[in-house]
Structures are given as structure tokens and as C-alpha cells.
Amino acid sequence: xxxxxxxxxxxxxxxxxxxxxxxxxxxxxxxxxxxxxxxxxxxxxxxxxxxxxxxxxxxxxxxxxxxxxxxxxxxxxxxxxxxxxxxxxxxxxxxxxxxxxxxxxxxxxxxxxxxxxxxxxxxxxxxxxxxxxxxxxxxxxxxxxxxxxxxxxxxxxxxxxxxxxxxxxxxxxxxxxxxxxxxxxxxxxxxxxxxxxxxxxxxxxxxxxxxxxxxxxxxxxxxxxxxxxxxxxxxxxxxxxxxxxxxxxxxxxxxxxxxxxxxxxxxxxxxxxxxxxxxxxxxxxxxxxxxxxxxxxxxxxxxxxxxxxxxxxxxxxxxxxxxxxxxxxxxxxxxxx
Amino acid sequence: xxxxxxxxxxxxxxxxxxxxxxxxxxxxxxxxxxxxxxxxxxxxxxxxxxxxxxxxxxxxxxxxxxxxxxxxxxxxxxxxxxxxxxxxxxxxxxxxxxxxxxxxxxxxxxxxxxxxxxxxxxxxxxxxxxxxxxxxxxxxxxxxxxxxxxxxxxxxxxxxxxxxxxxxxxxxxxxxxxxxxxxxxxxxxxxxxxxxxxxxxxxxxxxxxxxxxxxxxxxxxxxxxxxxxxxxxxxxxxxxxxxxxxxxxxxxxxxxxxxxxxxxxxxxxxxxxxxxxxxxxxxxxxxxxxxxxxxxxxxxxxxxxxxxxxxxxxxxxxxxxxxxxxxxxxxxxxxxx
DNA sequence: TCCAGAGGTGTGAGCGTTAACACTGCCACC
DNA sequence: GGTGGCAGTGTTAACGCTCACACCTCTGGA
Numbered sequence: 042x043x044x045x046x047x048x049x050x051x052x053x054x055x056x057x058x059x060x061x062x063x064x065x066x067x068x069x070x071x072x073x074x075x076x077x078x079x080x081x082x083x084x085x086x087x088x089x090x091x092x093x094x095x096x097x098x099x100x101x102x103x104x105x106x107x108x109x110x111x112x113x114x115x116x117x118x119x120x121x122x123x124x125x126x127x128x129x130x131x132x133x134x135x136x137x138x139x140x141x142x143x144x145x146x147x148x149x150x151x152x153x154x155x156x157x158x159x160x161x162x163x164x165x166x167x168x169x170x171x172x173x174x175x176x177x178x179x180x181x182x183x184x185x186x187x188x189x190x191x192x193x194x195x196x197x198x199x200x201x202x203x204x205x206x207x208x209x210x211x212x213x214x215x216x217x218x219x220x221x222x223x224x225x226x227x228x229x230x231x232x233x234x235x236x237x238x239x240x241x242x243x244x245x246x247x248x249x250x251x252x253x254x255x256x257x258x259x260x261x262x263x264x265x266x267x268x269x270x271x272x273x274x275x276x277x278x279x280x281x282x283x284x285x286x287x288x289x290x291x292x293x294x295x296x297x298x299x300x301x302x303x304x305x306x307x308x309x310x311x312x313x314x315x316x317x318x319x320x321x322x323x324x325x326x327x328x329x330x331x332x333x334x335x336x337x338x339x340x341x342x343x344x345x346x347x348x349x350x351x352x353x354x355x356x357x358x359x360x361x362x363x364x365x366x367x368x369x370x371x372x373x374x375x376x377x378x
Numbered sequence: 379x380x381x382x383x384x385x386x387x388x389x390x391x392x393x394x395x396x397x398x399x400x401x402x403x404x405x406x407x408x409x410x411x412x413x414x415x416x417x418x419x420x421x422x423x424x425x426x427x428x429x430x431x432x433x434x435x436x437x438x439x440x441x442x443x444x445x446x447x448x449x450x451x452x453x454x455x456x457x458x459x460x461x462x463x464x465x466x467x468x469x470x471x472x473x474x475x476x477x478x479x480x481x482x483x484x485x486x487x488x489x490x491x492x493x494x495x496x497x498x499x500x501x502x503x504x505x506x507x508x509x510x511x512x513x514x515x516x517x518x519x520x521x522x523x524x525x526x527x528x529x530x531x532x533x534x535x536x537x538x539x540x541x542x543x544x545x546x547x548x549x550x551x552x553x554x555x556x557x558x559x560x561x562x563x564x565x566x567x568x569x570x571x572x573x574x575x576x577x578x579x580x581x582x583x584x585x586x587x588x589x590x591x592x593x594x595x596x597x598x599x600x601x602x603x604x605x606x607x608x609x610x611x612x613x614x615x616x617x618x619x620x621x622x623x624x625x626x627x628x629x630x631x632x633x634x635x636x637x638x639x640x641x642x643x644x645x646x647x648x649x650x651x652x653x654x655x656x657x658x659x660x661x662x663x664x665x666x667x668x669x670x671x672x673x674x675x676x677x678x679x680x681x682x683x684x685x686x687x688x689x690x691x692x693x694x695x696x697x698x699x700x701x702x703x704x705x706x707x708x709x710x711x712x713x714x715x
Numbered sequence: 716t717c718c719a720g721a722g723g724t725g726t727g728a729g730c731g732t733t734a735a736c737a738c739t740g741c742c743a744c745c
Numbered sequence: 746g747g748t749g750g751c752a753g754t755g756t757t758a759a760c761g762c763t764c765a766c767a768c769c770t771c772t773g774g775a
Contacts, residue, residue, distance in 0.1 A: 053731055064755045069733060077752055094524075099503050100446065101731035103437035105760050111480070111502075118466070120660075125462040129455070132483045141502055143448070143480045146469045165448075165478055166436050187431075269664040294661060301664045323457075324631060327606040327638045329666045390761055401725045406763060414723055438761035442730050717775090725768075730761105738755075744748085 052093040061089035072097055103166070111141040112350065113162030115155060117174035121267065122293075122322050123339050124173045127195060130343025131171060138351050143167060147174055150237070155182035163190070169350045172197065175207075177237045191353035193346045198239030204353065205363040206346040210240050213335040213368035214247025217289045217317040219255075220333070220370055224315060224378040226287035228257040232275040232299060233264045234291040244291055244319065260285075265295050272298030280306035286314055287376075293318035293325050293334055300328060300375070311377035321371055331373035341366055389430040398426035409434055440503070448478040449687065450499030452492060454511035458604065459630075459659050460676050461510045464532060467680025468508060475688050480504060484511055487574065492519035500527070506687045509534065512544075514574045528690035530683045535576030541690065542700040543683040547577050550672040550705035551584025554626045554654040556592075557670070557707055561652060561715040563624035565594040569612040569636060570601045571628040581628055581656065597622075602632050609635030617643035623651055624713075630655035630662050630671055637665060637712070648714035658708055668710035678703055 054072075058065040063082060070078050071086040078086075089095075103109045112135055116128060128144075135142045143165055145158035155178050162170055168191065172179050175196035183194050183203045194200070196207040221229045231248045234241035245262055252259050263278065265271030272295025279285045280303050290296035296318030300310060308314050310330055318325060321336035345364050353360050391409075395402040400419060407415050408423040415423075426432075440446045449472055453465060465481070472479045480502055482495035492515050499507055506528035509516050517534045525539065533544040558566045568585045571578035582599055589596050600615065602608030609632025616622045617640050627633035633655030637647060645651050647667055655662060658673035682701050690697050 055731080065731090066733080066756080067754065070754090073733085077754085079753065082753080096501060098441065098731050099501060100437045100440035101760090102733075103760095104435065104441055104731085104762085105733045107760080109437065116466075116469075120459070120463050120466060122457070126457050129453075129457060129483060132453075132481055133485065136482070136498070141480055141498070142482075143478055144469055145473070145479075146466060148470065161473070161478070164433060164436060166433075269661045273664055297661055298664045301666060301668075304666055324606045324634055324661070327610055327635045329638060329641055331638075392761080402761090403725060403763085404723090407724085410763085414721090416723065419723085435761050438730090439763075441732085441761080442763045444730080719774090720772090722771080723769085726766085728763105728765090730763090732760090734757100734759085736755105736757085739753085741750100741752085743750090745746105 052095045053098065054095075057086065057089045057093055057095050060093065061086045109141075109166045109168055110139065111143050111165065111167050112347075113159075113165070113167035113170040114142055114144045115158045115162065115170060115172040115174050115179070116144060116146045117150075117155075117176065117179070123320060123337070126339035127173050127343040127346075130340035131173070131347050134344045134347040138347065140168070140351075147179070150176055150178055152178040152181045155179045156185065159183075159186060169193070169354050171195065171346050171350055175238055175240055176235075177239065180239070188359055191350055191359065193350045193353075195342060195346050196240050198243075199363070202359065202361065204349050204360050206342055206349060207240075207363070207365055208337040208342065208368050209365045210243035210368075211247035211250070213319065213337070213370075214244040214289065215251045216368070216370045217319070217335050218248045218251035220372065221287040221289065221315055221317060221376060222251065222255050222257060224287075224376060226315065226378065227284075228252060228260065229287045229289050230260050230279055230285050231262050232272055232279075232288060232290045232295050233262050234267050234295075236264055241291060248289055265291065265298075267292050267294055269294045269298035269301075271295060273302045275299070276302035277306070280308055280314075287316075288314065289317045291319055293320045293322045293332060296332055296334070296375075297324075297328060300330075300332070310375050315376040315378070317376060325371075326373060328375070330375045333373045333376040334371055335368045336371045337368045338366060389432045390435065391432075394423065394426045394430055394432050397430065398423045446478075446503045446505055447476065448480050448502065448504050449684075450496075450502065450504035450507040451479055451481045452495045452499065452507060452509040452511050452516070453481055453483045454487075454492075454513065454516070460657060460674070461512075463676035464510050464680040464683075467677035468510070468684050471681045471684040475684065477505070477688075484516070487513055487515055489515040489518045492516045493522065496520075496523060506530070506691050508532065508683050508687055512575055512577055513572075514576065517576070525696055528687055528696065530687045530690075532679060532683050533577050535580075536700070539696065539698070541686050541697050543679055543686060544577075544700070544702055545674040545679065545705050546702045547580035547705075548584035548587070550656065550674070550707075551581040551626065552588045553705070553707045554656070554672050555585045555588040557709065558624040558626065558652055558654060558713065559588065559592050559594060561624075561713060563652065563715065564621075565589060565597065566624045566626050567597045567616055567622050568599050569609055569616075569625060569627045569632055570599050571604050571632075573601055578628060585626055602628065602635075604629050604631055606631045606635035606638075608632060610639045612636070613639035614643070617645055617651075623715075624653075625651065626654045628656055630657045630659045630669060633669055633671070633712075634661075634665060637667075637669070641666075647712050652713040652715070654713060662708075663710060665712070667712045670710045670713040671708055672705045673708050674705045675703060
């Protein structure tokens, strides 16, 4: 009755063992690359596994080892270029590190929704969690996660006890603003992202600080929601004011909308008005005119966050760390004087 | 020794049972919402669970029920707008249907890479797989998956035995081409995506068929890689030819690049040349000029694929089905005569 | 009065794997 | 020629849960 088992459902370790004429433990050893298995035996076992198309039962393994080999990813709106590139980079890095990736998206901006996503991941016994949800609500939810579960927040601002990875938004915004001031603009206007995003506030800070340093007047911030539409609408208000000659936008999508609004208002870019974006989306170089912007390396962000997480998992301690990546100004044709 | 267990590691069902003064089986019943538990008992158990911050061990559960409650998602390049919106929609729908989502990305375009991603998901014992990787290689890999594992391919062309969800690309391309012809253009040029994508070929077919129907001459297809850069380069070659007055691009990013190339060549859009894209990315309405394009509902695609997958899981049979979604032409200002 | 049946609960087995330990040869060493 | 050790293998006991079944207690109908 050797084959009896195979008929009813998937083969298990014991089936492989029988076929190879060894004990199930030897099969386990082969599977886990234990050194002390005679190579001839190993071959026999491998052949048997192949013949039966055996795959180990990950649930049983997880149960006994108490490790799921799975990481959790909390995302918010994967439609945004930044988050989606980051997620992609994380998945690749996770695979290389031997982890599976499970995702849970927050349905809305509120803390409960993020907490809910985190809970779903914990139900699955993930070994660690990375949040790609750079809003304040995520931070609040993160702060409530018990300290024994490894955690990394991306772009989520400062918080006690939560390891973080982010771009140096203050420096990035300062670079953009400085660039415009250096071109001879009396001041720089700013169309920001939603205020409940830490990145937005950091960019506002970088912009404002720079203006103060050079003694330029500060205009009130107009805030959008990262969309082209919101950038368009904000810029339309700015376009009619002849004093506006330089606009720093919180991201490239809004800059794209601003470009359109300025065009409609008959104000040429860059001869009359200069525009700078943030992110450097792949399309930025092909806009009319090509967009000067602050480039951030989303993939590096993803890889770093994974590294930080794995470090915590192996060490068993939450690293108290905040990694900041320097962005880079890419000057194209949307700025001048 | 009631509390002894709790000190060393996470609480298990037995700990909750002891605290609530019931058997572990009753705890299980409460957890699984079994009807025959006295509500007073249920309350007591729930309180105990809360007090201990108990979470059931999903591995143990999966082991005994032989269900992982997890679906697998194969992605290729989540940086593209289409796939990333689809992934997002799938995750949401999966959660509503009570499933977790595990992702695996294909590292490159070849079949081995996709097969590898599928294998990783199978190792995790996912109950079904959706591929958001609309290349031929994915189709080839899908065709090799044993018939007993539920499967849905998105936008991956025709294949024997693999349930499919896609946009009706032929109809979409035909709509775009017809629109241009109706505006009075003698013919329509096409900048396509990479030929190894079924969607590319379908769009080429829709375009070509329409041209033949109206008796317009057919120009050779220029093919890009979906990027703005490739659209720009292809359009640059077209721009110098005065006979080119209408260009249908395989996606919006390439159309964006084409817009720039035409501008550089001094050919006005839409008075001299008309441009149509595909996808309707959120930025399309804010380009210079706003882009006429073929809109597809990525979210609907995602939801439909999930529905199809869940159907297969519950039925235990692979549904032989191909759902096609009609796209919609959105006329903006990049087309005219 | 008794028994059938249902509501409510407990007991024991078993899911497929790994860890710990036990066992068998064989070699090297004194 | 015993003793120690190691390579190679098998045996057994968990891991935490659900399922099947057994067991009570109560109700209602014959």
C-alpha cells in the first residue's frame, strides 16, 4: 500500500520517505539542507520528491518552528508613484532575504484603518511590518504596536520607538528653493501636499527656512492633495498674480497641473514663471517644458527599510534608528529667469 | 499554575480557556462563531481573549483545516499605473472576501522568472493565483500550472484552460482610430507597446482593422516600451514627415513623450497633428494639450479577477471564462483637424 | 413517567512538520 | 581490544488548532 496515500490529496513527507526508502526525518533533513546526509541518500530523496511533485506544507513548518518567513506591508494608495516603486523594491529585497511578502492596504486615511491593516497582518503572524503609508494616521497606529514586533515606517515622520526610513525632505525642499532664489527670483511660492503628511510639512519647513535665510518674503502655502488637478487649481490662483515668478510644488503631478494652469493663463515657463517639482517621476523629463525637480530614490528607500526590518528580526530588538536619504536636484528646463 | 504558560511566549487557546473556565474547544467555537455557545459563555471567553491579547495561530489553523485563506498575486512592474491600480483593487476585494494577499514579483520578462514567482506562491500554499503580468511569458508560465490550482490571468491574451480578465483592447484601439479617421485624417500612425505584450498586439489589430475598413493606408508600426522616452523617440521619427497628421499611442506615457517630440519639431497639437493615448492616467487631463485617450477601468479589472478566482476556489473547478471589459473613449483637446 | 431530541460543553485524535534524542556502524586512538 | 567520537539514520514527542464524537442537562410530547 505504498502509494495509497498519494491518491488522496497532496503527498506528504512520509510519502516521499517511503518512496525513497528512508525515514521522514531524513527527508526533512534533505529539505533543510542538513549536512549529515549521505549524498547518495540525498539524491534518492530528491528524486522521490520530484517524482511525487512534493512541496512541503508551510503551515506545519511554521507551526513547529514558530516562524512564518513572511513580512507584512501596509500600503495606502499604491497608485502614487513613490509608494508603488517602494513596494516593488521591498518585495524584491524581501525575496532575496528569504521572506514572503503579504500586503494589507489601509482603506482610508484614518488611524483605525491603518490599525486594521496592521491587525490583519498580525493575524497572519508576519515576522515584521513595513508601512508605506506616510500619513500621520499611520504613525499614530504604529506607535500602538507592541514593542516586540519588528517595525519600520517609511516617510512617516518622527516617533518614539519606531524605526524609520525617509528622504531628507527638508534638504530637498531647501535645494529646490535655493535653486529658484539663486536664479534671481524675489521669492518662491509653494504648492504643498496635504498637511497631514509629514513629508508635506518637512518640505514646507525646508522651503520656509530657505526663504528666511535669504530674507525673501513668505507667501502663504497653498495645499493640494498630490493630484494634478489640485496642482492645476492652486496654480490657477497664483497665475493671475504678476508677482508670482517661481513655484515650488510638493510633487511632480501637482507641478504638471501647475504647468498647465500657467500655460492657460498665458504665462510662459520658464521665461515668466519657474516651476520645480518633487519626486522625479519618469515622465518629468518629457513634460512641456521638461520639469526641474527633486529626485528621490524610492527603490533605495525600499531596500533600506527591508534591511532595517530584517536586522530587527534577527537581533530580536527594535533598532532605534532613523535613516535619511539625501535627494538630488535635477535641473531641466522649467526653471530660469 | 494557571498563568505559567503565559509567561513563556504568546498565549494559546488553552490559556484563554483556563482563564475563562471553559475548554479549549469552546474557545475555538467562539472564535469561529459557532452558534451553539451560550452568550454568557461567549462573553467570558471574549473577555479572556482580550485580557491576554490572544490571537489564534494561523499556521495551526491552516494545518488542520488545510486552508491558508491566502491568495497569491504575481506582479511584474508595479511602477506602471495600470498594474498598480489593479493590484490595489484586488487587495481590497480580497480582504472583503476574507482572504489575505501575498505578492511575488517576476524579476524579468522571461518565463522562468514568472514561473519562479508562481512557485514561491505555491510554496506558501496560496489557494489561488492572479497574475498581473500581461506578457506572453506569463501566459506560458500559467499554462504550466497544474489544473487543480485556481488561476486568473489579467490581460494576458488567449490561452487554453486559463481563465482571463482583460480590457477589450481591440475595441479600444478601434475607437481611437475611428475617432481620428472621422476627424478627417487620411490615415493614423501607431506607436505601440512592446510586441511581446498581448495587449500591444490586440491594440495593433484594432488599429489596423479599422484602417482597412475605411480603406486608409497602413503605415508600419513603431514600437516602444511604454515609457515616455520611447514615445518621444518614436514620435521624433514621425514628426519630420508632413504626411503624419494623427498618431495613436499604445499608452498615455508614450503619448506624453510624443506630445513633447511634436512640440520640439514645431508641429502643433491638435491643429497640425492629433494624438490619442490609452489608459487615461490621472495626469492625462492636465497635459499640454489635455490628452484624448481610451479609458480603462483598472479597478473593475481587479475586482472581476478576484471574483473569478474566488468562484473557482469555492467551486473547486477551473472556470473556463474570459471576461472582457469595454473601454471608453475620452475626447479632450489633443485631437482635431 | 419516560424517552427523544436539541442545546451546550468537554475529550481525544490527528493535521505535517521539526527538534531532541537514541541508535548503529565505523574509524582512530591509546 | 576497549573507549570515545562522529557520520548517518530512525523514533518519538511536541507545535496549536479543528473535527468528530461523547457526554451532560433540559425541554416537550407520548
